[in-house]
Every structure is written in C-alpha cells, then in structure tokens.
Amino acid sequence: MPTVADIAAFCTLPRRPAQPPRGLWLIAPSLVLAVLFFYPLALILRAAFGEEGAPASLAAFREVLGSVLFLDGLEHTVVIAALSTLGCLVLGFTLSMAIAFVPFAGVKFAGRLIDAIISLPTFLVTLAFTFVYGSAGLLNAGLMREFGFALPPVDFLYSQWGVILAEITVYTPFVMRPLLAAFSTIETAQIEVASSLGARPWRIVGHIILPAALPALLAGGSLCLLLTVNEFGIVLFIGAKDVITLPLLIYGKAIQEFDYTSAAVIAVVNVALSLALYAVYRGVLGRFGGARAGLV
Amino acid sequence: MSQAQTLERVADGSPGGSRLAAAAGASRIHFEGISVTYGETTVLEGLTLTVNPGEIVALIGPSGSGKTTALRAVAGFVRPSAGRISIGARDVTDIAPHERNIGMVVQNYALFPHMTVAENVAFGLRARHIASRVVAERVPACLDMVGMRAYAQRYPRQLSGGQQQRVAIARAIAVKPQVLLLDEPLSALDTQIRRAMVDEIARLHRDLPELTVLYVTHDQTEALTLADHIGIMRDGRLQAFDRTRPLYQSPPTRFAAEFLGRANLLAVSKFLPIAYGRARVSIAGMSLEARNPHSLPPERRALLCIRPHHLRLAAASPAANRLLAAVESVQWQGEVLNLSLGIGDDRLLMTCPPGGSPPTIGSRIEVFCDPADVSLVPEDADRR
Amino acid sequence: MLVWSRSGRLLVWALVVPLMLVIYGLPMGVIVVASFARQWNGVLPSGFTLAHYAASLEGDSLASLTTSLATGFIASAVALISGTWAALALREVPRQRARLFDVLFFVPSAVPSVSVGLGLLVAFSHPPFLLNGTRWIVLAAHFVLISAFTYGNVRAGLTRVPLACEEVASSLGASPFYRLRRVTLPLLAPYLISAFSLSFALSMGELGATIMVYPPSWVTLPVHIFALSDRGAVFDAATLTTLLGLATVIVLTALSRLASRAAVR
Numbered sequence: 001m002p003t004v005a006d007i008a009a010f011c012t013l014p015r016r017p018a019q020p021p022r023g024l025w026l027i028a029p030s031l032v033l034a035v036l037f038f039y040p041l042a043l044i045l046r047a048a049f050g051e052e053g054a055p056a057s058l059a060a061f062r063e064v065l066g067s068v069l070f071l072d073g074l075e076h077t078v079v080i081a082a083l084s085t086l087g088c089l090v091l092g093f094t095l096s097m098a099i100a101f102v103p104f105a106g107v108k109f110a111g112r113l114i115d116a117i118i119s120l121p122t123f124l125v126t127l128a129f130t131f132v133y134g135s136a137g138l139l140n141a142g143l144m145r146e147f148g149f150a151l152p153p154v155d156f157l158y159s160q161w162g163v164i165l166a167e168i169t170v171y172t173p174f175v176m177r178p179l180l181a182a183f184s185t186i187e188t189a190q191i192e193v194a195s196s197l198g199a200r201p202w203r204i205v206g207h208i209i210l211p212a213a214l215p216a217l218l219a220g221g222s223l224c225l226l227l228t229v230n231e232f233g234i235v236l237f238i239g240a241k242d243v244i245t246l247p248l249l250i251y252g253k254a255i256q257e258f259d260y261t262s263a264a265v266i267a268v269v270n271v272a273l274s275l276a277l278y279a280v281y282r283g284v285l286g287r288f289g290g291a292r293a294g295l296v
Numbered sequence: 297m298s299q300a301q302t303l304e305r306v307a308d309g310s311p312g313g314s315r316l317a318a319a320a321g322a323s324r325i326h327f328e329g330i331s332v333t334y335g336e337t338t339v340l341e342g343l344t345l346t347v348n349p350g351e352i353v354a355l356i357g358p359s360g361s362g363k364t365t366a367l368r369a370v371a372g373f374v375r376p377s378a379g380r381i382s383i384g385a386r387d388v389t390d391i392a393p394h395e396r397n398i399g400m401v402v403q404n405y406a407l408f409p410h411m412t413v414a415e416n417v418a419f420g421l422r423a424r425h426i427a428s429r430v431v432a433e434r435v436p437a438c439l440d441m442v443g444m445r446a447y448a449q450r451y452p453r454q455l456s457g458g459q460q461q462r463v464a465i466a467r468a469i470a471v472k473p474q475v476l477l478l479d480e481p482l483s484a485l486d487t488q489i490r491r492a493m494v495d496e497i498a499r500l501h502r503d504l505p506e507l508t509v510l511y512v513t514h515d516q517t518e519a520l521t522l523a524d525h526i527g528i529m530r531d532g533r534l535q536a537f538d539r540t541r542p543l544y545q546s547p548p549t550r551f552a553a554e555f556l557g558r559a560n561l562l563a564v565s566k567f568l569p570i571a572y573g574r575a576r577v578s579i580a581g582m583s584l585e586a587r588n589p590h591s592l593p594p595e596r597r598a599l600l601c602i603r604p605h606h607l608r609l610a611a612a613s614p615a616a617n618r619l620l621a622a623v624e625s626v627q628w629q630g631e632v633l634n635l636s637l638g639i640g641d642d643r644l645l646m647t648c649p650p651g652g653s654p655p656t657i658g659s660r661i662e663v664f665c666d667p668a669d670v671s672l673v674p675e676d677a678d679r680r
Numbered sequence: 681m682l683v684w685s686r687s688g689r690l691l692v693w694a695l696v697v698p699l700m701l702v703i704y705g706l707p708m709g710v711i712v713v714a715s716f717a718r719q720w721n722g723v724l725p726s727g728f729t730l731a732h733y734a735a736s737l738e739g740d741s742l743a744s745l746t747t748s749l750a751t752g753f754i755a756s757a758v759a760l761i762s763g764t765w766a767a768l769a770l771r772e773v774p775r776q777r778a779r780l781f782d783v784l785f786f787v788p789s790a791v792p793s794v795s796v797g798l799g800l801l802v803a804f805s806h807p808p809f810l811l812n813g814t815r816w817i818v819l820a821a822h823f824v825l826i827s828a829f830t831y832g833n834v835r836a837g838l839t840r841v842p843l844a845c846e847e848v849a850s851s852l853g854a855s856p857f858y859r860l861r862r863v864t865l866p867l868l869a870p871y872l873i874s875a876f877s878l879s880f881a882l883s884m885g886e887l888g889a890t891i892m893v894y895p896p897s898w899v900t901l902p903v904h905i906f907a908l909s910d911r912g913a914v915f916d917a918a919t920l921t922t923l924l925g926l927a928t929v930i931v932l933t934a935l936s937r938l939a940s941r942a943a944v945r
Contacts, residue, residue: 023769023770023772023773023777025765025768025769025772026766026769026770026773026781028762028765028769029762029763029765029766029769029785030766030781030784032762033762033784033785033788033824033827035809036800036820036823036824037787037788037791037796037799037824037827039803040796040798040799040800040802040803040804041791041795041799043799043802043803044795044798044799044802047802091703094696095696095699095700098692098693098696102689102692102693110700113700113704116929117704119877119878119881119882119885119928119929119932120881120885120925120928121884121885121886121887121902121921121924121925122885122887123885123887123902123905123906123921124707124708124711124885124921124924124925125707127711127905127909127914127917127918127921128706128707128708128710128711129707130909130914131710131711131714131720131914131918132706132707132710136721138710138720138722138723138724141721141722141723142722142723145722145723169703169704169707172703226790229792230791230792230793230888232792232793232794232887232888232891233885233887233888233902236887236891236906237906237909239910246792247792247793247794247795247888248794250792250794250795250798251794251888251891251892254798254801254892255891255892260798260801260802263798264798264802267792267794267795267798267799270792270794270795271791271792271795274790274791274792275787275790275791277790278787278789278790281790282783282786371847371851372850372851373847373850392850392856393847393850393851394850394851394852394853394854394855394856394859395853396851397853398851399851399852400847400848400851400852402844402847402848404842404844406842406844406845406847406848407845408845408849408863408866408867409845409867410866410867419849419852419854419862420852420853420854422862423849423852423853423854423855423858423859423862424853464848467848467852468851468852471852471853477851
C-alpha cells in the first residue's frame with residue numbers, strides 16, 4: 001500500500017523543471033575539433049575513394065596498395081617501429097633500473113635531462129648523428145685518419161639502422177618516465193627484506209621489480225610504437241633514398257608529386273594503423289591503471 | 297503509515313525542545329520523503345525529518361548509512377530522486393547550491409589554499425557582492441568568534457588542523473547562513489583537540505542561538521554533547537529520531553540502543569505491563585521492574601536495555617530489582633572498574649567506581665539497577 | 681637498493697654514465713660545438729667562429745625564429761583555452777558520454793602529423809574555408825596536434841583540484857562563474873602552466889604537419905632548419921637548432937618557475 005510520502009513524491013515529481021541539457025558547454029570545443037580535425041580526416045577518407053564528384057571507387061586503393069613503393073614503405077614503417085620500440089624498452093629499462101635502484105649523486109640531473117629530451121625536437125638527434133656518424137662525421141674522419149681507410153668505415157647512418165638508432169635515442173625517455181614512476185612506488189622495504197632473506201639481485205628483479213614494472217613497460221612500449229610509426233622528422237632528416245616510411249610516402253606523393261588521391265590512400269592506411277596502436281595503448285592504460293607515459 | 301513518519305510526528309510534537317525561543321529569521325530544514333539513488337543502489341530512502349529553527353540535529357550512523365548523503369542533499373550537491381527539501385519557507389529542491397544560503401563545514405576543512413585566512417572568511421561575502429566596508433567589519437568579527445583573529449594574514453598550510461577547522465567554521469558563519477551544515481567536522485582531528493572543538497561549537501551555538509544546525513557525525517559523544525535531537529541512520533533509512541535524552545534513555549530499536557552509548561541487551565523471556573508505563577520483566581528466571589516507554593504489549597518479543605554504568609553492586613542498594621550474576625572477568629582501568637558478568641546465556645557489562653574490594657572472578661554477586669534506568673526495547677524492530 | 685657493495689655500484693655507474701653520455705650528451709654537445717665550428721672535417725673542428733650566430737640572427741633565419749615563437753605561443757594559448765574549456769565542460773557530462781568525448785579529444789595525438797597536414801590541405805584549399813597559403817593553416821595544424829596534450833594535462837590537473845573546495849565555494853554563495861574564476865582556475869594554475877609549456881615545446885619542434893601546409897610567408901624554424909640541412913648548410917642548421925633548443929628551454933624554465941610559484945601559494 002502506498003504511503004502518504006510515496007503519493008506526495010509521485011505527485012511532486014513532475015513539478016521539477018526540465019534540466020538544461022548538461023554538457024551544453026562541450027559544444028564549442030567539440031565544434032572546433034570537428035572542423036579542424038575530424039572534417040579534414042573525413043575528407044582524406046573521401047579522397048581515397050577517388051576524385052570529388054566521381055562515384056566512389058576502390059581503384060586508387062587497389063593501385064596503391066599493390067604497388068612496390070607502398071609495400072616497401074609499410075614494411076619499413078613496421079620494421080623500424082618494432083625494432084626501435086624494442087630498443088627503447090631494453091635501453092629504457094636498463095637506464096631506469098640504474099637510476100632508480102643504484103642511486104648516485106647525479107640522479108636528479110638525469111631525471112631533468114630525460115624531461116628536457118622529451119621537449120626537444122626529434123630531428124636534433126638526427127642532425128647530431130650526421131656530425132658524429134655521417135660519412136664526413138667525426139667518427140669516420142677519426143678512423144680514416146688513424147687507420148688509413150680509403151672509404152668511411154662506419155656506414156650505417158643512411159640505412160634503416162641509422163633511423164632506428166635515432167628513434168631509440170629520441171623515444172627511450174618515453175619509456176623511462178612511466179618506468180621511473182612505477183619504480184618509485186615499489187617499497188624499498190620490500191627489496192630490503194628480499195635482500196636480507198638472501199635473494200640475489202636477479203631474483204629480486206624477476207620477482208619484485210619486473211612484475212611491478214610490467215604495466216609501465218606495456219604502456220611505454222605501446223606509446224613508443226605509436227610514436228615511431230608516426231615519426232616523420234627523423235626519417236626526413238636522414239634522407240636515405242631507400243628508407244621510405246608511410247609518413248614520408250604521404251609527404252612525397254602530396255607535396256612533390258601533387259598526387260593527392262594516392263597520398264590519401266596511404267594516409268588512410270597510416271591513420272588506421274595509428275588508431276589501432278592507440279587503441280592498444282589506451283587498452284593497456286585502462287587495464288593496468290594510471291601509469292600514463294606522461295603525455296597522452 | 298511508515299515508521300519515519302511516526303518519528304517525524306514525535307519530533308514535531310516537541311518543537312524546539314530545549315530551545316523554545318528561536319530568534320527571528322531562523323530557518324528550519326525539512327526533508328519530505330527524500331530518496332537518493334545512484335543507478336541501481338539506493339543510498340537514502342524516504343527520509344522525512346525536520347530540523348527546527350535554532351536547533352542542532354545530529355545525524356549519526358555507520359559509514360554508508362546515508363547520513364552524509366542527506367546533508368549533501370540539503371546543500372544541493374546530491375539530487376534527490378524523489379521528495380522535496382525546504383529551508384525555511386522556501387522549497388530548495390530545484391535551487392542551485394549557491395542560491396540556497398547555507399553554510400557548510402566539511403571534514404577536511406577545504407580551505408582555499410591560495411587565499412589567506414581573512415580572504416577565506418571574506419570569500420562568501422565577496423561572492424555575494426557585499427560592500428567592502430561591511431566585509432572589513434564582518435571578517436574580523438567572525439575570526440574573533442572562533443579565536444583566530446591573530447591568524448588573519450596566514451595561509452591555510454601554516455595552520456594546524458584544529459585552527460583550519462576554526463577558520464572553516466568562521467567562513468561558514470560569515471555569510472549569516474539560514475542553516476549551518478556540519479559534515480563530520482571533527483573527524484580529522486586528534487581526540488584532545490576534538491573535545492576542545494566540541495566545547496567550541498557548543499559555545500558558538502550559545503552565541504548564535506538562532507543558527508539552525510545539521511550535524512553529521514559517526515561519533516556519538518559529539519552527538520550527545522551538542523544535539524537537541526538525534527537521528528540514527530542505517531542502510532539509507534532513518535532508524536530512530538528523537539530528542540537526545542529520550543533517545544538515549546528509551547532507545548526504540550536494538551540498533552539505536554547499541555549505536556548511541558553502550559548497552560547491554562538481555563533476552564526477555566516474558567514481561568507483563570504494569571502501571572505507570574512500567575513492566576515486570578523475567579530474565580533468566582529472575583524478575584525485574586523496568587520502564588516500558590514504547591508501550592509494548594506482552595505478546596511482543598522484547599529486549600531489556602541496561603547501560604553498563606546503571607548497574608551497581610547490590611550491597612548498599614535496595615533489596616528489589618536485583619540480578620544474580622557470575623563474575624567472568626574484572627578489569628581495573630584506573631578511574632573505573634569494568635566487570636563482565638554472566639546471566640543465563642547473556643553477558644552483562646558493568647562499570648562502577650573502583651572503591652572497596654572488587655569481586656573475585658568466579659564468584660556470584662548481586663547487582664542492582666533502578667527501574668527508571670532500564671527500558672524495554674522491541675526485539676524485531678531490527679533485521680539483524 | 682639492489683647492489684650493495686660499493687665496488688658493485690661503481691661498476692654499474694661506470695657502465696651507465698658513459699652510456700648516457702654517448703647517447704644523450706654527445707648529440708647535444710656536437711650540435712652546440714658545430715654551431716661554433718668554422719669547418720669540421722676531422723675529429724675536432726678546425727676553428728671556431730660566431731659567424732653562424734650572426735647569420736642566424738638576421739634575414740630568413742631570424743624571421744623563422746620569430747615565426748616559430750609566435751606560432752608556439754598562439755597555438756599553445758588557443759589550445760590551452762580550448763583544452764581547459766573541454767576538460768571543465770566534460771565534468772558536467774554523465775560518465776558514459778564523458779568517456780566517449782575523452783577519447784575524441786585525445787585522438788588527434790594518435791594521428792600522424794603528416795596526415796593531419798594532408799587533411800588540412802585537402803579541407804581548406806577551397807571555399808568556404810580557404811586557409812591554404814595563409815599562416816592560419818599552420819596555426820590550425822599546430823593547434824590540432826597539441827590540443828590533445830593540453831587537454832590531457834588540464835584534465836589530469838583537474839582531478840587534483842579538491843572537489844570539497846569547489847563545493848564549499850558554491851555553498852558560500854559563489855555562482856559557477858565566480859567559483860571558476862576565484863577557486864577552480866587559481867587551483868588549476870600550475871597545471872595550466874605546465875600544459876602550456878608542453879604544448880609550446882611540441883609546437884616549437886613540429887615538422888611533419890608544418891612541412892605539408894606552410895606558405896612561403898610563414899616558415900617555422902624546423903622547416904627552415906630542414907631546408908638548410910638539405911642544402912648542405914649543416915653548420916647554420918646546427919646553430920638554429922641550438923637556438924631552437926635554447927629558446928624552448930628558456931621559455932620552459934621561466935614557465936616552470938611561474939608554475940612552482942603558483943603552486944606554493
């Protein structure tokens with residue numbers, strides 16, 4: 001049987017005025033993003049299916065995706081991104097371990113250096129590499145003078161190895177940041193107790209540190225993969241003829257050949273790849289919680 | 297008719313209680329069938345309750361009982377899914393928090409860290425575009441009231457927890473709110489400072505008798521010291537509501553008896569109402585006289601509520617109303633003696649001053665309780 | 681501490697410090713040294729000169745430096761406003777929808793910069809939005825690329841602003857706008873500044889999208905550096921890179937001072 005209060009509540013409910021739709025304020029920023037980002041993105045997709053006005057066709061897709069140029073580009077993109085990420089993870093883990101668990105005087109400075117590198121343009125490292133490892137760089141010059149080589153003996157810079165080395169240098173801090181954050185949450189007491197119980201360092205690494213660092217490693221790694229797939233400046237600056245990645249291919253098609261349809265097709269593939277990697281990254285963050293790699 | 301409504305009628309029947317003359321301009325808070333749900337979960341169900349002008353009403357209950365939700369509904373941070381809330385004559389259910397004219401103090405003080413103490417206290421006045429001349433008078437006056445005037449130019453991080461809470465109270469009363477909402481205001485403080493702050497709030501209310509206060513706490517001492525009425529919440533429902541003394545002396549439910557003060561609740565095998573609101577009660581084969589404040593009929597299952605400090609060693613007591621019990625443990629705590637006694641299957645806790653020679657463990661003793669101090673509590677009013 | 685013995689620790693650092701120096705110290709050092717180098721054909725430069733700096737502070741180079749600074753400041757400021765706006769607005773939205781918008785605001789950070797540039801080129805080369813050939817398309821590209829980072833930083837900062845402070849402000853009679861101005865934004869200030877810093881640094885180094893869309897009248901520093909390096913003027917490129925790094929670090933340091941002052945209050 002309904003009580004008086006129930007009846008009162010029932011009667012008064014409709015009196016409540018209609019709420020102004022929440023999130024009205026969201027319209028402005030959403031609109032800006034829609035015009036400047038999603039609309040252009042949609043136009044790329046449209047352009048990939050042929051000229052405006054003409055009926056949509058898969059002709060451009062078929063042509064571009066079958067071309068050697070594209071397949072080469074895709075292969076380079078994937079190989080470079082995968083190897084760079086692997087390198088970043090190994091180097092980042094090693095350096096972070098040293099900084100976090102074998103403390104010394106310059107630890108704070110090292111932390112600042114990492115932040116500084118993240119904020120510097122990626123091509124800085126590439127430019128520096130040409131001075132160090134380039135055919136006329138100081139390493140080759142030194143070796144040629146000392147050992148009388150006729151040709152520059154160090155000759156990896158203008159191959160994909162040069163790109164990979166540069167990307168490892170640039171993106172390792174992106175792995176170190178979440179790792180250092182994760183390490184700082186491991187209680188030193190835990191490690192001290194393990195040590196006092198006679199656990200060897202490698203055992204501590206395997207049983208305490210690695211499990212704690214796994215989410216950060218995954219997050220940093222997937223972010224690295226995303227960034228290296230998208231990397232443009234490093235590849236452009238090294239300018240090796242046979243190291244062409246997808247972003248470089250888009251640039252070449254659009255700016256140098258004015259072939260917007262092919263550029264759009266490649267961009268669609270590249271964006272799809274990036275979004276898939278981004279989904280993985282968000283998935284990792286969502287699954288393992290907050291250890292964001294510091295940026296996105 | 298629901299239990300909540302019965303309770304409300306009781307509360308309204310004694311308007312003001314100890315504070316008969318509320319100053320003009322004082323406002324009451326009225327909950328009318330307030331329910332709050334989040335998705336599937338109901339955190340507050342059909343709360344009907346009135347805080348009369350100039351009163352302090354404490355809502356107590358364990359965490360998750362809905363007491364803070366009730367307070368936040370008054371402040372406007374929680375939207376009721378049903379029911380109306382009014383402050384004074386005004387229905388505020390659909391009014392934004394900043395237009396409700398309330399003062400609020402929360403557990404973690406929530407002082408604005410980027411403002412000085414004076415700026416914090418002035419905040420509400422400035423937000424209402426009060427003339428600076430008035431602000432300049434009111435801020436020191438409010439800081440005086442909580443003894444914080446000397447700290448006007450400090451920043452919150454330079455103050456102790458107790459000092460921060462004083463500032464938070466000054467900030468809340470500076471705007472001359474219609475009602476003051478205190479949400480666990482002392483929970484973050486040390487025991488000693490907490491005691492001092494309870495006195496402080498009591499004094500403040502003597503200075504501002506027109507202030508209507510809703511005080512949410514899980515601490516029964518704070519509630520007993522400060523409140524005119526106490527509401528006991530559990531699982532989103534108001535379990536009991538009454539003036540403080542009757543609620544303590546005649547708890548209407550087992551939960552109310554146990555949550556407000558310490559209580560022994562003994563199983564009553566049978567009882568017989570007698571004259572003057574009393575009953576003759578049988579416990580473990582012994583017979584006692586007790587109050588029957590809720591006029592329970594004899595067929596109702598009941599418990600006998602005896603507060604530990606109401607028991608006395610029988611030697612120097614009247615011959616009637618005695619219980620024979622076995623001493624199970626004796627604990628000396630300096631100012632009091634704690635005894636644990638066995639009666640039938642029940643255990644009886646007793647506290648008494650430590651004079652003389654304490655009973656020895658294993659001995660059987662007689663204890664006395666005044667019929668006016670013990671009361672019958674309905675057994676099945678509670679789903680435990 | 682994993683390595684207990686003093687010698688062990690020294691060994692670790694004897695390996696790690698040189699490694700870090702080679703990986704990070706060497707490139708930065710080399711760029712700086714190159715900016716002062718007269719010629720560099722051997723292990724060390726054959727002489728030092730300030731001529732590259734003199735050349736960098738005039739003509740096209742100076743113009744590109746100011747262009748980059750202007751682009752960085754404007755794009756970051758706009759991104760800050762829009763990101764803060766979005767993050768604040770998102771708090772009012774039911775959880776489910778907020779998650780969707782959250783992803784939408786973050787997506788630009790996942791899309792390759794070259795594709796962002798291509799999209800802008802395709803979209804804004806003809807009416808109604810004819811931006812191609814103007815500086816606005818560069819600003820738009822930078823805005824899109826940094827907006828997600830600004831948004832993310834502000835959103836992270838917002839979670840640190842105590843809700844109780846905002847609620848108490850409301851209860852004291854502060855209207856939503858007054859509360860925003862006097863409580864939320866001041867408490868958010870350190871995060872706003874660091875969001876701006878990050879955006880600014882990203883904008884200063886942006887190359888992929890800019891190179892797709894820039895008009896001859898609005899050449900940013902990275903584009904100019906690439907042109908120089910492509911032409912073989914590597915010393916001038918190194919000098920401008922040094923200046924770029926220096927300008928970024930100066931602005932970031934100044935802002936982080938400001939942020940820590942805002943946080944102390």
